[in-house]
Amino acid sequence: MAKYYFATIRGKSAGYYAAVTALAVVASFWLIGSIVRFLMGYYITGMSHSVTWSADKVIFVLFVGLSAGSLLISGLAAIFGQTQFKVLSRVAAFNSILFMVGALLILISSWGRPDRIFLPFYNINPRSLLSLNAFIYSTYITVGILYLWALIKQNDKVARALGITAVVTAIFVHSGTGFIFGIINARELFFSPITPLAFVVAALSSGTALAMLVLYFSFKFTNRQIDRRFFEFLSRVMLGLIFVVAFLVTIEHLTHLYVPEGQHAESFVMRNGGFYTFVFWVQFYLVGAIIPIVILLNKGTRNRIGWILVASACHVVGVLGERILFILPGQVLAIPLMPGYELTSPFLDGVNVSYYPRLVEWAQIIGIFGLLALIYMLAIRILPLLPVQADYIAPAAAHAEEEATEEEEEAAEEPEGAGPAPAEEEE
Amino acid sequence: MGKNEMDRRTFLKMGGLLATGAVVAPGSQLLIARAAGSSGAEGDKQYAMVIDLDRCNGDCDNECEAACREENNVPIYGDERYDAYWLRMAEAKQHLPGAPDRRIPLLCMHCEDPPCVHVCVTKASFVRKEDGIVLIDEHLCIGCRYCVIACPYRARSMIFRKWEDAKNEQMGFSVNPDQPELMIGVASKCHFCTHLIEKGEDPACVQKCPNDAFVFGLASDPDSEVAQMIATGRTEVLRPVLEVEPNVHYMGL
Numbered sequence: 001m002a003k004y005y006f007a008t009i010r011g012k013s014a015g016y017y018a019a020v021t022a023l024a025v026v027a028s029f030w031l032i033g034s035i036v037r038f039l040m041g042y043y044i045t046g047m048s049h050s051v052t053w054s055a056d057k058v059i060f061v062l063f064v065g066l067s068a069g070s071l072l073i074s075g076l077a078a079i080f081g082q083t084q085f086k087v088l089s090r091v092a093a094f095n096s097i098l099f100m101v102g103a104l105l106i107l108i109s110s111w112g113r114p115d116r117i118f119l120p121f122y123n124i125n126p127r128s129l130l131s132l133n134a135f136i137y138s139t140y141i142t143v144g145i146l147y148l149w150a151l152i153k154q155n156d157k158v159a160r161a162l163g164i165t166a167v168v169t170a171i172f173v174h175s176g177t178g179f180i181f182g183i184i185n186a187r188e189l190f191f192s193p194i195t196p197l198a199f200v201v202a203a204l205s206s207g208t209a210l211a212m213l214v215l216y217f218s219f220k221f222t223n224r225q226i227d228r229r230f231f232e233f234l235s236r237v238m239l240g241l242i243f244v245v246a247f248l249v250t251i252e253h254l255t256h257l258y259v260p261e262g263q264h265a266e267s268f269v270m271r272n273g274g275f276y277t278f279v280f281w282v283q284f285y286l287v288g289a290i291i292p293i294v295i296l297l298n299k300g301t302r303n304r305i306g307w308i309l310v311a312s313a314c315h316v317v318g319v320l321g322e323r324i325l326f327i328l329p330g331q332v333l334a335i336p337l338m339p340g341y342e343l344t345s346p347f348l349d350g351v352n353v354s355y356y357p358r359l360v361e362w363a364q365i366i367g368i369f370g371l372l373a374l375i376y377m378l379a380i381r382i383l384p385l386l387p388v389q390a391d392y393i394a395p396a397a398a399h400a401e402e403e404a405t406e407e408e409e410e411a412a413e414e415p416e417g418a419g420p421a422p423a424e425e426e427e
Numbered sequence: 428m429g430k431n432e433m434d435r436r437t438f439l440k441m442g443g444l445l446a447t448g449a450v451v452a453p454g455s456q457l458l459i460a461r462a463a464g465s466s467g468a469e470g471d472k473q474y475a476m477v478i479d480l481d482r483c484n485g486d487c488d489n490e491c492e493a494a495c496r497e498e499n500n501v502p503i504y505g506d507e508r509y510d511a512y513w514l515r516m517a518e519a520k521q522h523l524p525g526a527p528d529r530r531i532p533l534l535c536m537h538c539e540d541p542p543c544v545h546v547c548v549t550k551a552s553f554v555r556k557e558d559g560i561v562l563i564d565e566h567l568c569i570g571c572r573y574c575v576i577a578c579p580y581r582a583r584s585m586i587f588r589k590w591e592d593a594k595n596e597q598m599g600f601s602v603n604p605d606q607p608e609l610m611i612g613v614a615s616k617c618h619f620c621t622h623l624i625e626k627g628e629d630p631a632c633v634q635k636c637p638n639d640a641f642v643f644g645l646a647s648d649p650d651s652e653v654a655q656m657i658a659t660g661r662t663e664v665l666r667p668v669l670e671v672e673p674n675v676h677y678m679g680l
Contacts, residue, residue, distance in 0.1 A: 043508075043588045114569075129546070130546065130548045335580075335581055343518070353508075
């Protein structure tokens, strides 16, 4: 097996301190926003009695998804025998925990009563998927932390077992999150057996896309080397996943068209939903699927790192659109309480309400991104997550080397902090 | 590579099993409930309401809405976006030309198979076993709003603001000192005026309707007016295809 050297970043440059300070300020937006929201009540958000799962829920599902993709990269080595990804498995495992923690922070800070955070753990409703998810999410984070610990301690056997467990738990987490929405039969646009599946696949594709961006910029700003073949490999994986996502979303919406109630709902999404129609056609299909597919199929662009990163960024934006469509239109659309009648009431029955995030929600959303970036910046300084140099050693070559150096490797100690000193680092 | 192959297979097996488990665990609970008849009242009492829409003819000042607000201190803030309603009067326009407009009071349907109770994370929403009334324990609610999404009738109001910010008195609604203020950040909804039923009275909306459009009673008692009205077969429920078995029935829907 090939040997990799991991090292923390030095983190003494003015740029590092400036970036950490700036991120800490941004992260405080989340904390301030959450406290203000808790003390004042929901009314300072853009929510109404119709739209009660709002922008923070969109970010929640986006983060849960991004966590999956990172874990996939980490698990490629453990499960699919792509041992060349071992070099990236630490940082990928860390990011999957990070995004899950971020997802839970934004979820809990969106509750009306975040002070009752421990209630779900002892008042369990076995019929509720969200109730079970409390345990699934905490298991996922625990397994993830143990897995990362085993990776850092270089306990290969334990890491492998935990890696497999983590990926299996991830299937739980992501289908469980999809189910939260898929089982709501009161609202036309929610109820669907495809939702959990579409959720898992979009999670993997967007997570892979974001992981590529994080990896590229992490290595670039720490002046470390990463082999371009990692990006070529991952972009192929992403391309396949993008096709599946587009397929699943398309058939989900097409199926709705065959039910009269669904036609009404779908014409809102596809034709006259204003913002949501734009998100559906432009953000999801054009930016999220067509542009990345064209980039990744075109011979001139598919092996250029710059273009791969553009495709990744586009796809993350597209999946954000898919998440918006996943959560908001189903609530914005009036519930057909009395088919054949046009309802009006002071409680906004029969009206397609409008929802837009207000200041406190923007503060929470921008702040949570800042918080995660801050934690990441601090973590790569404290923990040896990033390899000094990420070489791409194909499994076959690694296997041959493993046999040659088997005994030698047993004794190999990790030279933490060794290797060429990484000079300047920024975000 | 052979080692990896095996692990992949094990992985798929484990993944498949666990994913199946994730689906089956909550689903099986619902199957069990369905097999036991329903998840509604277990005792022999079941309260129900019948609303006669022919009597609900608009010859009033929406006394039901106001009575509900005054009896239960349901907060109103003067903003349509987040004013709470436990009972609201909706106007229904028919698409047919020349057809008269209808009115329909909408409230919690106290379903026997309530989606809000199924999804509640902390069992804050529950069906009271003795009489089938769907209640919320506001001390257990974490404010996740899953029930609001899951309710097919939009019967639930989250409490968006503090009671001190409510404009009930400024807007001409009296405040009932015997009933508590609603807690901020949690879900709330009609509870059939449980406190009045326990005193042997009808819910406030039933008492205050000038046209006697509301009839309330025990559906489980065949001699009650409610049971007899339902027995005529001329009552209907809203969104019957969902089969949540509502206990608020409409006559002349």
